[in-house]
Amino acid sequence: xxxxxxxxxxxxxxxxxxAVAVGLIALPLIGLLTRxxxxxxxSLLGDATVRAALWxxxxxxxxxxxxxxxxxxxxxxxxxxxxxxGRSVVRSIVLVPLVIPPVVGGVALLSAxxxxxxxxxxxxxxxxxxxxxxxxxxxxVAQSFVALPFLTLSLEGAFASLNNQSLDFAATAGAGPWRRxxxxxxxxxxxxxxxxxxxxxxxxxxxxGATVTFAGNIExxxxxxxLAVYSLLETNAPAAYALSALLLFVCVVVLVxxxxxWLGGIRP
Amino acid sequence: MIAIDGVIGHGAPLRRVxxxxxxxxxxxxxxxxxxxxxxxxxxxxxxxxxxxxxTIDGRVVDGGGTFVHPEDRRLRYVDRDPFxxxxxxxxxxxxxQCAGLGRRDRERFVDETVETFGLGDxxxxxxxxxxxxxxxxxxxxxxxxxxxxxxxxxxxxxxxxEANKERMLTVLREQLRAKGLLAIVVSHDPSDLxxxxxxxxxxx
Numbered sequence: 051x052x053x054x055x056x057x058x059x060x061x062x063x064x065x066x067x068x069a070v071a072v073g074l075i076a077l078p079l080i081g082l083l084t085r086x087x088x089x090x091x092x093s094l095l096g097d098a099t100v101r102a103a104l105w106x107x108x109x110x111x112x113x114x115x116x117x118x119x120x121x122x123x124x125x126x127x128x129x130x131x132x133x134x135x136g137r138s139v140v141r142s143i144v145l146v147p148l149v150i151p152p153v154v155g156g157v158a159l160l161s162a163x164x165x166x167x168x169x170x171x172x173x174x175x176x177x178x179x180x181x182x183x184x185x186x187x188x189x190x191v192a193q194s195f196v197a198l199p200f201l202t203l204s205l206e207g208a209f210a211s212l213n214n215q216s217l218d219f220a221a222t223a224g225a226g227p228w229r230r231x232x233x234x235x236x237x238x239x240x241x242x243x244x245x246x247x248x249x250x251x252x253x254x255x256x257x258x259g260a261t262v263t264f265a266g267n268i269e270x271x272x273x274x275x276x277l278a279v280y281s282l283l284e285t286n287a288p289a290a291y292a293l294s295a296l297l298l299f300v301c302v303v304v305l306v307x308x309x310x311x312w313l314g315g316i317r318p
Numbered sequence: 319m320i321a322i323d324g325v326i327g328h329g330a331p332l333r334r335v336x337x338x339x340x341x342x343x344x345x346x347x348x349x350x351x352x353x354x355x356x357x358x359x360x361x362x363x364x365x366x367x368x369x370x371x372x373t374i375d376g377r378v379v380d381g382g383g384t385f386v387h388p389e390d391r392r393l394r395y396v397d398r399d400p401f402x403x404x405x406x407x408x409x410x411x412x413x414x415q416c417a418g419l420g421r422r423d424r425e426r427f428v429d430e431t432v433e434t435f436g437l438g439d440x441x442x443x444x445x446x447x448x449x450x451x452x453x454x455x456x457x458x459x460x461x462x463x464x465x466x467x468x469x470x471x472x473x474x475x476x477x478x479x480e481a482n483k484e485r486m487l488t489v490l491r492e493q494l495r496a497k498g499l500l501a502i503v504v505s506h507d508p509s510d511l512x513x514x515x516x517x518x519x520x521x522x
Contacts, residue, residue: 215397221388222362222395223466225416229389233415238401 079298086295087288094292102270103278103293107255110186110274114193114254119247121194122201127235129202130209141206148199155195156263163191163264188265189272193254200253201246208242209235245308252304256297320393320468320500324370324381326353326360331368337519339468343494343501345511348521354504357521358470361502362395363388392417394469396461398476402445402453406437409445410460417464427464435459435489450477458486462493468500475510487514 087094094100128134129141147155163171163182174180182188212235220234236243258276265272267281275297282290320339325331332353346354359365361372363379363386371381374393379386388395394413402409410431411424419427432441437459440452448456454477461469474490475483491514494501505511511518 213401216399216401218359218364218388218395219397219399219413220416222364222391222393222470223413223416224389224392224418226387226389229416229418233412 126205152259204246
């Protein structure tokens with residue numbers, strides 16, 4: 051590593067510590083790739099359990115991304131541009147899923163939406179017949195729960211620094227709130243919007259703890275790819291490795307496509 | 319016709335204004351902080367009146383518990399676009415998009431505007447490639463595109479050299495007269511205003 055400014059030289063020992071950090075992340079990834087039986091990769095992914103999990107994950111993660119976007123964007127707007135009381139409290143609550151263990155999130159979801167004894171889940175079931183536990187709907191709820199903060203966080207920052215002059219001109223030219231949203235707001239925050247949606251989707255796709263606790267691990271119904279990896283590790287380890295490699299590949303593709311845009315301000 | 323009788327300001331009262339604007343070109347001059355921009359923003363609905371009444375064509379749009387949002391007043395307030403982007407055509411068509419015009423109408427108005435404002439030399443440039451002066455010309459043209467009810471121009475000649483300012487003054491004067499528009503123009507330069515406007519209001 052060479053730095054252009056001599057003042058940016060790192061203190062002694064920094065490089066070793068930085069190398070440990072890279073190794074800690076890179077070694078498991080390399081280890082995973084060495085365990086995959088590449089010659090059987092495609093046929094391993096053709097396994098019925100694997101295919102069901104892939105299909106379920108695709109559908110539920112996309113649905114959760116839609117939920118997170120449709121609800122998270124208005125929330126981010128209210129947090130960034132509104133001036134209502136309790137804003138900071140709501141902001142903290144919305145960020146909770148980022149920091150609590152996903153399994154705790156699952157327990158919390160059970161206590162709210164569980165069919166028996168759930169805070170609102172019991173009436174939802176008896177009145178509308180809606181059941182979240184042991185259903186794909188529950189998977190979507192669990193994934194939305196963990197994905198929402200990512201979207202809200204990245205959009206709130208972008209909305210806060212939105213340029214007022216563009217909005218003002220659009221309004222006096224006749225654009226109401228909806229048209230301003232699509233003509234000015236979303237185009238101006240496009241990097242944060244695309245990044246937020248992509249990271250929310252990646253988070254939904256990888257969700258494990260909340261899903262297994264809340265929706266259960268039923269093959270073909272609530273068993274998403276991460277859950278299938280966990281189950282297959284005991285019954286069909288080569289398939290588990292192949293599936294893990296596929297998930298890793300998808301995440302790397304998302305990150306490369308974003309090139310740090312989600313975090314913003316990082317030197318390319 | 320726009321009639322204002324009240325106090326303008328951003329929260330805190332700034333000055334009392336009692337003026338009536340008919341279909342004419344009005345110049346507005348005065349030192350920094352005298353409330354020129356605040357008046358335009360109040361008329362267009364971006365800032366509410368501190369007290370008093372504002373009527374457009376006899377209808378109260380601000381005052382007495384009524385407040386009509388800027389998108390329903392259609393009094394186009396034109397400042398410099400801080401993040402312009404896209405092609406000249408997209409830039410010019412933006413206010414038409416805001417007003418909900420279809421693509422065919424937008425293209426017709428864009429062609430007409432490029433023609434009348436003599437922007438042919440800019441049509442191959444993207445907005446980002448334009449100089450300050452070229453952008454100022456495009457901004458003035460965009461202010462007049464379509465059929466706005468009124469336009470408020472805030473320092474439209476900033477960044478223009480003498481020759482281009484002369485050209486834009488002439489075209490703007492012709493266009494405002496031809497469309498019979500109500501226009502209010504803020505400028506620091508008294509000679510610009512006397513040449514462009516039917517009358518000049520002074521905020522001293």
